Amino acid sequence: MASLITCPHCGVRPKEEFAIRGDASLIRPAPSASDEAWHDYVYVRANPRGRTVEHWHHIAGCRRFLVVERDTVTHEVYSVVDGTAAAREARR
Amino acid sequence: MVRDYNNRHALDQKLRGTPKPANADHLEVGHWQAIATVLAHVGLETAVERALSSTPELSLRYCGPGEWLVVSEVDTPVGLMRRLDMLCGTQAHVVDQSDGRVLMRLSGPCARRILAKGIGVDLHPAAFARGGSTNVLCGHIAINLARTGEDLFELIVSRSFAESLFDDLMTMGRAFDLSAAFSD
Ligand SMILES: [Zn+2]
Numbered sequence: 001m002a003s004l005i006t007c008p009h010c011g012v013r014p015k016e017e018f019a020i021r022g023d024a025s026l027i028r029p030a031p032s033a034s035d036e037a038w039h040d041y042v043y044v045r046a047n048p049r050g051r052t053v054e055h056w057h058h059i060a061g062c063r064r065f066l067v068v069e070r071d072t073v074t075h076e077v078y079s080v081v082d083g084t085a086a087a088r089e090a091r092r
Numbered sequence: 093m094v095r096d097y098n099n100r101h102a103l104d105q106k107l108r109g110t111p112k113p114a115n116a117d118h119l120e121v122g123h124w125q126a127i128a129t130v131l132a133h134v135g136l137e138t139a140v141e142r143a144l145s146s147t148p149e150l151s152l153r154y155c156g157p158g159e160w161l162v163v164s165e166v167d168t169p170v171g172l173m174r175r176l177d178m179l180c181g182t183q184a185h186v187v188d189q190s191d192g193r194v195l196m197r198l199s200g201p202c203a204r205r206i207l208a209k210g211i212g213v214d215l216h217p218a219a220f221a222r223g224g225s226t227n228v229l230c231g232h233i234a235i236n237l238a239r240t241g242e243d244l245f246e247l248i249v250s251r252s253f254a255e256s257l258f259d260d261l262m263t264m265g266r267a268f269d270l271s272a273a274f275s276d
Contacts, residue, residue, distance in 0.1 A: 009156055010156075013212060014229075016212070060227065060229035061229075061234075062156030082157075
């Protein structure tokens with residue numbers, strides 16, 4: 001597990017200050033989407049080996065949601081960005 | 093029915109009757125302290141920060157983007173709320189935390205080494221300078237830590253965690269003969 005996360009608001013922090021809220025690459029289906037699509041979105045998760053994108057919540061710090069891209073094998077952290085900024089970027 | 097409510101300090105049980113003489117490393121707790129949370133409306137973060145920092149009596153403690161704890165050394169809790177309403181009335185949410193938080197002042201030549209036992213942040217002056225502040229985990233308790241001097245730190249903690257944090261700090265400071273008392 002990546003043990004040091006560089007929060008864009010708080011600086012370098014140990015992972016104990018965060019809560020991992022799961023996959024950040026999921027896209028919410030349309031309200032009218034099929035039950036299967038919703039079931040997949042809500043319940044089905046991959047357990048990837050390698051590069052993953054996750055939501056991390058900086059609970060003991062700025063209390064912002066962050067998007068962390070890290071490697072589950074090498075523990076390397078590639079990027080940490082604010083969740084709001086990431087969402088704004090994705091909407092564009 | 094008439095009830096009497098006593099306004100007791102969160103650390104009253106821990107500190108009542110503690111001896112006054114302070115050791116080199118000392119933890120001081122104020123009897124009361126005016127503290128408020130200010131959360132700027134979206135887009136008005138810099139305007140609110142500018143308004144707050146224009147008042148020298150107020151000390152700003154950074155919590156997150158657009159959010160601060162404001163500490164006043166001169167105001168009563170009511171006075172601080174009035175002042176903040178005037179400074180940033182429609183630009184921010186302001187909530188009185190004077191009864192909700194406890195402020196502790198840790199001083200002494202070993203203050204940094206004491207804190208290092210529970211805090212995962214580099215406290216070297218080059219990394220965490222005087223005037224700096226941040227939310228951080230101390231042991232298992234989330235606090236706001238500020239450096240107010242070379243060997244002077246202020247910790248702000250939720251009232252309900254104050255006793256637990258106090259016990260942790262005294263354990264962290266035992267090797268350094270840390271003393272604790274209410275300030276006068
Ligand atoms: Zn943070």
